[in-house]
Amino acid sequence: MNTIFFDKKPRIISTGTIAGPKECAGVIGKYVDKTLVDDMFGESTYEKAECKMLSYAITKAIENAGMTEKDMDLLISGDLLNQIISASFAARDFDFPFLGVYGACSTMAESMAVAAAFVNASYYKNIVVATGSHFSTAERQYRYPLELGCTRPPQAQWTVTGAGGCVIAPKGSHIAITSATIGKVVDYGITDVNNMGAAMAPSCASSLLEHLKDTGREANYYDLIVTGDLGALGSRILKDLTWEKGCDIANNHVDCGEIIYNVIEDEYQGGSGAGCSATVVNSYLMDKLKRRELNKILFVATGALLSTVSSGQGESIPCISHAVAIENI
Amino acid sequence: MNTIFFDKKPRIISTGTIAGPKECAGVIGKYVDKTLVDDMFGESTYEKAECKMLSYAITKAIENAGMTEKDMDLLISGDLLNQIISASFAARDFDFPFLGVYGACSTMAESMAVAAAFVNASYYKNIVVATGSHFSTAERQYRYPLELGCTRPPQAQWTVTGAGGCVIAPKGSHIAITSATIGKVVDYGITDVNNMGAAMAPSCASSLLEHLKDTGREANYYDLIVTGDLGALGSRILKDLTWEKGCDIANNHVDCGEIIYNVIEDEYQGGSGAGCSATVVNSYLMDKLKRRELNKILFVATGALLSTVSSGQGESIPCISHAVAIENI
Numbered sequence: 001m002n003t004i005f006f007d008k009k010p011r012i013i014s015t016g017t018i019a020g021p022k023e024c025a026g027v028i029g030k031y032v033d034k035t036l037v038d039d040m041f042g043e044s045t046y047e048k049a050e051c052k053m054l055s056y057a058i059t060k061a062i063e064n065a066g067m068t069e070k071d072m073d074l075l076i077s078g079d080l081l082n083q084i085i086s087a088s089f090a091a092r093d094f095d096f097p098f099l100g101v102y103g104a105c106s107t108m109a110e111s112m113a114v115a116a117a118f119v120n121a122s123y124y125k126n127i128v129v130a131t132g133s134h135f136s137t138a139e140r141q142y143r144y145p146l147e148l149g150c151t152r153p154p155q156a157q158w159t160v161t162g163a164g165g166c167v168i169a170p171k172g173s174h175i176a177i178t179s180a181t182i183g184k185v186v187d188y189g190i191t192d193v194n195n196m197g198a199a200m201a202p203s204c205a206s207s208l209l210e211h212l213k214d215t216g217r218e219a220n221y222y223d224l225i226v227t228g229d230l231g232a233l234g235s236r237i238l239k240d241l242t243w244e245k246g247c248d249i250a251n252n253h254v255d256c257g258e259i260i261y262n263v264i265e266d267e268y269q270g271g272s273g274a275g276c277s278a279t280v281v282n283s284y285l286m287d288k289l290k291r292r293e294l295n296k297i298l299f300v301a302t303g304a305l306l307s308t309v310s311s312g313q314g315e316s317i318p319c320i321s322h323a324v325a326i327e328n329i
Numbered sequence: 330m331n332t333i334f335f336d337k338k339p340r341i342i343s344t345g346t347i348a349g350p351k352e353c354a355g356v357i358g359k360y361v362d363k364t365l366v367d368d369m370f371g372e373s374t375y376e377k378a379e380c381k382m383l384s385y386a387i388t389k390a391i392e393n394a395g396m397t398e399k400d401m402d403l404l405i406s407g408d409l410l411n412q413i414i415s416a417s418f419a420a421r422d423f424d425f426p427f428l429g430v431y432g433a434c435s436t437m438a439e440s441m442a443v444a445a446a447f448v449n450a451s452y453y454k455n456i457v458v459a460t461g462s463h464f465s466t467a468e469r470q471y472r473y474p475l476e477l478g479c480t481r482p483p484q485a486q487w488t489v490t491g492a493g494g495c496v497i498a499p500k501g502s503h504i505a506i507t508s509a510t511i512g513k514v515v516d517y518g519i520t521d522v523n524n525m526g527a528a529m530a531p532s533c534a535s536s537l538l539e540h541l542k543d544t545g546r547e548a549n550y551y552d553l554i555v556t557g558d559l560g561a562l563g564s565r566i567l568k569d570l571t572w573e574k575g576c577d578i579a580n581n582h583v584d585c586g587e588i589i590y591n592v593i594e595d596e597y598q599g600g601s602g603a604g605c606s607a608t609v610v611n612s613y614l615m616d617k618l619k620r621r622e623l624n625k626i627l628f629v630a631t632g633a634l635l636s637t638v639s640s641g642q643g644e645s646i647p648c649i650s651h652a653v654a655i656e657n658i
Binding site: 306 | 428
């Protein structure tokens, strides 16, 4: 049993989101708290801009909960930068404890799961969770210097510039986290660092199927199975992999990476990055939950656990996915 | 209140440790499960050796608990490498869920705290936690290429080559985790990346004092307040900082970094790295707890949350410390 059931049903009482101009041209544009005109966000480096976005998402989530920093008991956060510096430096701005996590692009679901577990056990009352990413920091850390202007292959995704977070508390909303499935590391031997969708889809299928088995639910129990961020190709692979196991998600599955962009430039398979599902789930989808247009979603965030060093040493890409059930009650 | 109290008193039922030849020449040599003769551990790169050590510590902790992989419910792990690849790649070897955390050298205490919280709430039964580090991977990732043979300044520490872990379960031993204090990020503006002790001491003082306040205990409640890894200089600073606040730890404080080496070469202030406190606590100190030579220890692991990028961009070093109370019951 890899699933934790939350009998006290911790609530998501508020969200805070921010995204770049390219991201806000798409589906999340109407829902985020702040749209950046300039992705430098007034800072001198992209890394500092990423950190500032994360700090903004945390502050905004607290503010939207009608609370102040004093009401917060814990921050759970992580990001894609080496040594999760965005999260750590953002945490420096706040006078409450910080738990750093790393799950690559699965960080949002991982943070939500741990926060819900802590609130459900009454260890802490109000926990703010957040993550984010920035196209330019990810590109220059994981791939090539931006100035090189490298051509991107068609299986590539585009790292989302954005951050999102939410406050999880014992009560205060009708949106609850009812269970969470912590994923196993799955590695199908993919070595193409430009094809994250293919690398991550098997781990996503693993956690999704594990969740359904543990909860005794069929896939159609959920109004929506939201993955993030497999991209268009990864989403197709996930559908195939689950279908092979007798689980049909063709009608109730969307991927945050697939839906975030109006693909007009070279975003190809769609969005990626920890900020992708963090912004889509905490803005667009949370709005639908609030309005009860959706009532039961399973959020399966997917992460590729590679580094430039592991790839440089010829390793394949181990991946992990964590699933969080979010339901209106 | 930043402290979580564990009413069910989750137990540490076994440990697994491994360390390099230099480390085993010191105090932990008699207590570790395996001493490496060659710090490559039969691998082709230092990074792969680090991952293999971590995998060994996990396997050994499970084995020493008289259990098998099938009995394990969760692995909580992290390390110092970019994107915590040692932990993620080690997790690939095991068929149970994985929660990746990052707290730099505070990872052991962070993992223990989360594991104890999960076991105490009956979410999972048997959780294995582990972390490690390797001198050569840390040196070439954080500092300079090894081949350069850079001179080290006297305030520097030496990254420990080693890994340690333990199994945390509801029962099965007299060693319990009774509470945990999650730290805040503290930054006193230190920018010298060779002086981690000075950077981390204020965060260590903060978490230690917070723990004593939350629990209503005096420092002398504990037989030993074990920090890791401040080094000799950092340990002095911690004593001063706590003494200023009316808390005297002169007689019951040791630092894992300070005690791990027989300083004969250029280890200077002593050991550092996530593997430092992981090996010292899980071998030498756990043995003393088992024999009841020590009965109450407070383990305050300290982490410097910098990256080469943050330092390169002129940032100071934010630090965090998490405290875990380990008591014989």
